[in-house]
Amino acid sequence: MTETPAAPDPIMDAIGQAVMRGQNGDTAAAREAMLDLWTRIGVTGDPLHRCTLAHSTADLYEDAAQALAWDVRALDAADAATDERVQAHHAGLAIAGFYPSLHLNLADDYRRLGSFEAARAHIDAADQAAPALPEGPYGDLIRSAIKEVAAAIGEKDTAPRPSAPGAGAGG
Structure with a gap:
């Protein structure tokens, strides 16, 4: 039996692109992209999007208090996520x-x-x-x-x- 590929997810793709910017040293552009995405998603948006974005955004801050704010958001979003939603993105998760x-x-x-x-x-x-x-x-x-x-x-x-x-x- 073969796995059916997940449907394209433009938000997850945009998060991945912002993460790559940060990993390539353009932290300011990565933060800006993440903050724009956060505004689009909203605090009540898809928990998988919120969790992934917040978890990744925290990594863009050396300041522990700023990272903490994003890490708390990530945990809160994870608590709202379901296996069904996560597996719709990637079957193995x-x-x-x-x-x-x-x-x-x-x-x-x-x-x-x-x-x-x-x-x-x-x-x-x-x-x-x-x-x-x-x-x-x-x-x-x-x-x-x-x-x-x-x-x-x-x-x-x-x-x-x-x-x-x-x-x-x-x-």
């Missing part, structure tokens, strides 16, 4: 697989802000959600980052991690 990364990012934001109790709660949630991660490079990356952030929380270290998304994003 499940919303449970989003949570390790979402909680990891929140833990790292709170850690960088010196809010270690909140950071601990989110890193514990990331660790509990980690079994939903796929095997392979992406899952390995997130599992490794969970351990790295947990250690930094234990040390009460607020320094940005060089391997974190947004490192060198230009604030």
Whole structure:
């Protein structure tokens, strides 16, 4: 049996293009594109769009407070998303697989802000959600980052991690 390809999704495509701009060093243009998309989607728009956009936008900020605002939006949107919607975009996805990364990012934001109790709660949630991660490079990356952030929380270290998304994003 072959998988039916998902219908084209112009919003997800535009988010992907903005992410690429940011990864190619044009952080200002990437942020502008993301903010324009956020305005189009709206706070009550498609949860998958909101989650993906907010999660990716957070990575465009070095400032932990700005990243935190976007990471909270991403988690809120994930809580409103369904497996049916996520699988309409990509058959192999499940919303449970989003949570390790979402909680990891929140833990790292709170850690960088010196809010270690909140950071601990989110890193514990990331660790509990980690079994939903796929095997392979992406899952390995997130599992490794969970351990790295947990250690930094234990040390009460607020320094940005060089391997974190947004490192060198230009604030």
